[in-house]
Amino acid sequence: MKNRAWWFLLPALAVMSLSAFIPLMTVINYAQYSVFPGSAPQFIGMENFADVLNDGVFLNSLRRQVLFSIEILLIEIPLGLGLALALPKKGKWVGWSLVLLGVPLLIPWNVVGIIWRVFTRSDLGAVPAIFNWIGYGAYNASLNSGDAWWTVVAMDVWHWTPLVVLLCYAGLQAIPEEFYRAAKIDGASAWSTFRYVTLPKLRHSLILAVLLRFMDSFKIYAEPFQLTGGGPGNSTTFLSIYTSRKAIGGFNMGFGAAVSIIYFFLVILISWLLYTIMMNVGGGSSQ
Amino acid sequence: MGIKVSNLTKDYGSEVVLDDLDLNVPDNSFTSIVAPTGAGKTTLLRVMAGVEEPTDGKIYYDGEDVTDVSVQKRNVSMVYQQFINYPSLSIYENIASPLRVSEEEVSQDELDEKVHEVAELLNIEDLLDHLPEEASGGEKQRTAIARALIKDPRFIFLDEPLANLDYKLREELRGQFQLIFQQEKSTFIYATPAPEDALSMSTHIGFLHEQDILQFGESEDVYYHPQYVEVGSYLNEPPMNVLSSELIKESDRYYFQVSEDFTFEAFDLDKLETGQDYLLGVRPQAVEIGEVEGSTTFRTVVSFNEIVGSSTTLHTDHEGQEIIIFVPEPKRRPEGEKLAVSVDPAELYVFAGGTGEIVTQGAKTTLGEKK
Amino acid sequence: MSIIDLQNITHVYQSGGEKTVAVNDVSLTLAEGTSNALIGPSGCGKTTLLNIISGLLTPTEGKVLIDGKDVTELPPQGRDIAQVFQFPVVYDSMDVYGNLAFPLRNRGAPEEEIDERVQVTAELLGLEDRLHVNPANFGPEWSQLVSLGRGIIRHDTTALLFDEPMTDVDPGRKLTLRRRISQAQKRLEVTSLYVTHDQHEALTFAEKAAVMKDGEIVQYGSPEELYERPVSTFVGNFIGSPGMNFIDCEFAGEDLKIGKFTIPINESMRDNLDSSWTGLELGVRPNLVNVYDEPEGGGEIPAKVTLTEHLGSYQIITLEMEDIGTVVKAELPLEEKTDVGSEKFIGLTPENIMLFHNGEAIENGKK
Structure with missing residues (x-):
């Protein structure tokens, strides 16, 4: 009776277990069977997992996925932070700049795909035209794997950097003015002020941004799917596209379930690693 | 109720x-x-x-x-x-x-x-x-x-x-x-x-x-x-001075010894025990600057002045023990100044050294009581 | 260790079409190596003035001189001033050592010199045991010491400014911080200015305090001067706890009249008065109000105790003088019997009173 608060959590816990726990259990169950529509499931133990880890296409998708997330983070975090620092801190322009920045976040994912598909069409898109004009040569995302890759990266950067900006901007606004005054009086240069005031105070916002962007980019599906369906070849086949192809396209549900579980643990493991590393950076001694 | x-x-x-x-x-x-x-x-x-x-x-x-x-x-x-x-x-x-x-x-x-x-x-x-x-x-x-x-x-x-x-x-x-x-x-x-x-x-x-x-x-x-030294010391503004002392018997004379040349005549002897440690509570307003007849006079060195609007809280040091004096006017004294100050033994509260419980208190400690 | 000289400083804040004069034609000189305070109610302009000295604000008009050199247009970095803010600032990505060393490193000092200065400063502030601790979890009192340390670590600190540094500190921990700040100031003899609305803070720290009201400095003097010779009823009330009592009175050619009661005054005071004046007030400090149980035969005014307050080492009683319709507070030792409702007699003697005309003090000898 002392902790009545737990009772209030009950409905939420019930909903959570229905929406997350039960499907998860189903997937774990599936992963140990050979499941094809139309035939009775057959228990095969860990065989699905072994198959997944031996599948070259899986390993290639994973490698691609990791590379993609690293690139995304390396571009979006500094770019987002830089934009946040450049935004006005007060005045009438604050509202306008934030709304303008937020526009990509408000567009539904399938519309994003359509916009970019039109953008990059080799016959009438703006992107090929620009590339042509600067002398890059023939841009074609559906033929050239490099073009497809960088287009997906560009789509993600365009779509999600505003989120990083908003997180950093909120963090910046929360730093008391006194810190900047003190740094001025201590004779700190612009770089020292950034290094010793802004960056440490933004740490939590940045950790949040890195985690959110990592988890989301690691699960990227809509952009490559809409652009080229994972091609050309397998050049933009990321883990999520691979999984759905196997499970739904290939009707191999057991195999797909095993991929999902490995995928799931990879996201958790890498997020945890990122979090731990970032929490331990920047607090140390200075002598 | x-x-x-x-x-x-x-x-x-x-x-x-x-x-x-x-x-x-x-x-x-x-x-x-x-x-x-x-x-x-x-x-x-x-x-x-x-x-x-x-x-x-x-x-x-x-x-x-x-x-x-x-x-x-x-x-x-x-x-x-x-x-x-x-x-x-x-x-x-x-x-x-x-x-x-x-x-x-x-x-x-x-x-x-x-x-x-x-x-x-x-x-x-x-x-x-x-x-x-x-x-x-x-x-x-x-x-x-x-x-x-x-x-x-x-x-x-x-x-x-x-x-x-x-x-x-x-x-x-x-x-x-x-x-x-x-x-x-x-x-x-x-x-x-x-x-x-x-x-x-x-x-x-x-x-x-x-x-x-x-x-x-x-x-x-x-x-x-x-009833306890914690209560007495906290419930005064500035806080009551608490001095560590020992009850000494010398021929027929009993006294609390705070330091070599700082002693108080003991009272209520039947409640006290020779050789025991006692904590002596002295209100800052009971410490007077200068020599006063019938009081114990000792030397102490000014360490800090706090000016509290209409009064001064004078912090002094007597051989490592802090003695606070209430001065009813804003007046700074030079730090390091040696002062002769007096305390009437009848202004003392005596607490047991170990437990901090009250043992006895001087006749003048209740003068302001309204009943 | 410098002379800070403010010459006719005026500062106007402009927001939209509205102008607010925060500081109005203030001139003030802080002598070399002295401790000073700027005290006044909130909104009087004291923080604005402080920021003008540190260079965080440029005044609308007037000049700031440090050792005779005009620094009005210089940024804070160019003034070598140290400031401790209301909100304790520590860099929590560095330990205490790194914090203290920060201003020196920013100026490119050699590491041996930095090390020596850090040790000396830490010792002065009692931080030596905490040098390699991260200050992120320090309470405000320790954070403020680190903040102060960064200010005084340089040899060439011209002045030390404090902006309400005790605001966040627990009441029980204020004394230690107060002592350390005062000690450091005295040891280093650095010219200092401490801004606060609290007289306890100001008068404890400062040799001389400036009382500010509505953007102007109304009096600059030692705590004793402010207490004993306030230039106006404002200062008389603001300094002292409780403040000075004020009673309306008239000058009757010879003596003062409060209603039907006569208060004798000194001859020197009499020369400065004019019987045609209105707006004359008598001021008396609560500890200088004589309270008697019986009339003493010297024109005492009868009054009734309406409130008694035990303040921990003395008592303040509120007395209502029913014949005059005025209330007076008196400070008495705890031993005095002062039951609510009891009848007392108030004695006001010439040496204990001050006179004010339209709020301005009339000093003995000059108007």
């Missing part, structure tokens, strides 16, 4: 804030709970009011067990250290709000009359049409107090309401609290770390120490008859 707290324990996991605490707040009293910051005063107040549940123990209001009664049904109100008001409501509506939401029907005329009555009591009638943000800190707090008073609560809990006010307002409100208390029929429970707030306003004082009430009684009684 007031509030009875019995065997109250409150912990937050491994952190025990209140441990098996008993307290009786008398009806129609102005009871102050006094303790340094972080001792658990706020927790005690919140548990008594019903904002928090005790881990163990019972709370009785007028003899009735209310431990499991929610705060909304207890007819209490609370004033906090932060000035809490509804920012979008006028001061009038802020004050009226408890009656607007109460279950009892209150007519508009009655409400109007009550709002004006409490607003007058707190000198904020001119502000009734304003929003809280247009008022000063002191006026915001007066509004919060008015809101606490308007529904004639059975008990009013005040958690350091003066802490965020500057000293001029604190002076003013201290006086006003006493007048309000005399007019209202409520019982006030007031938490404060400031001994002068407790002593100037309250009829009763409870001293909270190490998760328990160490001493409770009428304010005068607690001040003039401290």
Whole structure:
């Protein structure tokens, strides 16, 4: 009776277990069977997992996925932070700049795909035209794997950097003015002020941004799917596209379930690693 | 019958804030709970009011067990250290709000009359049409107090309401609290770390120490008859000096020895034991600068001056023991100055060295007592 | 260790079309190596003035001179001033050592010198045991010491400014911080200015305090001067706890009249008065109000005790003089019997009173 608060959590816990726990259990169950529509499931133990880890296409998708997330983070975090620092801190322009920045976040994912598909069409898109004009040569995302890759990266950067900006901007606004005054009086240069005031105070916002962007980019599906369906070849086949192809396209549900579980643990493991590393950076001694 | 707290324990996991605490707040009293910051005063107040549940123990209001009664049904109100008001409501509506939401029907005329009555009591009638943000800190707090008073609560809990006010307002409100208390029929429970707030306003004082009430009684009684050295030393502003000493017998003479050339004639010998350690309590206002006939005179060196408006708290050092002297005028003395100061042995409180319990006190220590 | 000289400083804040004069034609000289305070109620312009000295604000008009050099247009970095803010500032990505060393490293000092200065400063402030601790979890009192340390670590600190540094500190911990700040100031003899609305803070720290009201400095003097010879009723009330009592009176050619009661005054005072004046007030400190149980035969005014307040080492009683309709507060030792409702007699003697005309003090000898 002392902790009545737990009772209030009950409905939420019930909903959570229905929406997350039960499907998860189903997937774990599936992963140990050979499941094809139309035939009775057959228990095969860990065989699905072994198959997944031996599948070259899986390993290639994973490698691609990791590379993609690293690139995304390396571009979006500094770019987002830089934009946040450049935004006005007060005045009438604050509202306008934030709304303008937020526009990509408000567009539904399938519309994003359509916009970019039109953008990059080799016959009438703006992107090929620009590339042509600067002398890059023939841009074609559906033929050239490099073009497809960088287009997906560009789509993600365009779509999600505003989120990083908003997180950093909120963090910046929360730093008391006194810190900047003190740094001025201590004779700190612009770089020292950034290094010793802004960056440490933004740490939590940045950790949040890195985690959110990592988890989301690691699960990227809509952009490559809409652009080229994972091609050309397998050049933009990321883990999520691979999984759905196997499970739904290939009707191999057991195999797909095993991929999902490995995928799931990879996201958790890498997020945890990122979090731990970032929490331990920047607090140390200075002598 | 007031509030009875019995065997109250409150912990937050491994952190025990209140441990098996008993307290009786008398009806129609102005009871102050006094303790340094972080001792658990706020927790005690919140548990008594019903904002928090005790881990163990019972709370009785007028003899009735209310431990499991929610705060909304207890007819209490609370004033906090932060000035809490509804920012979008006028001061009038802020004050009226408890009656607007109460279950009892209150007519508009009655409400109007009550709002004006409490607003007058707190000198904020001119502000009734304003929003809280247009008022000063002191006026915001007066509004919060008015809101606490308007529904004639059975008990009013005040958690350091003066802490965020500057000293001029604190002076003013201290006086006003006493007048309000005399007019209202409520019982006030007031938490404060400031001994002068407790002593100037309250009829009763409870001293909270190490998760328990160490001493409770009428304010005068607690001040003039401290049962423990912690109570005596805390409940003076500036705090009472506490000197370590030993009782020495030399031929027929018994004396407390503080240092080589600093001794007091002992009294109440039947309560004392030779060779034992005693803590001697001396109020800073009982230390006189210069030599005084019949007093013990000793030398001490000025280490720091605190000028407190109309007086000076002079910190001095006597061979490693700090001696604080109350000087009733703002007057700085050079640091390092050697002073001869005197203390009348009849001004001493004698506490046992180990337990800190009172052993005896000098004849002049109770001169100011009003009974 | 410098002379800070403010010459006719005016500062106007402009927001929209509205102008607010925060500081109005203030001139003030802080002597080399002295401790000073700027005290006044909130909104009087004291923080604005402080920021003008540190260079965080450029005044609308007037000049700031440090050792005779005009620094009005210089940024804070160019003034070598140290400031401790209301909100304790520590760099929590560095330990205490790194914090203290920060201003020196920013100026490119050699590491040996930095190390020596850090040790000396830490010792002065009692931080030596905490040098390699991260200050992120320090309470405000320790954070403020680190903040102060960064200010005084340089050899060439011209002035030390404090902006309400005790605001966040627990009441029980204020004394230690107060002592350390005062000690450091005295040891280093650095010209200092301490801004606060609390007279206890100001008068304890400062040799001389400037009382500010509505953007102007109304009096600059030692704590004793402010207490004993306030230039106006404002200062008389603001300094002292409780403040000075004021009673309306008239000058009757020879003596003062309060209603039907006569108060004798000194001859020197008499020369400065004019019987045609209105707006004359008598001021008396609560500890200088003589309170008697019986009339002494010297024109004492009867009064009734309406409130008694035990303030921990003395008592303040509020007395209502019913014949005059005025209230007076008196400070008395705790031993005095002062029950509410009891009748007392108030004695006001020439040496204990001051006179004010339209709020301005009339000094003995000059108007």
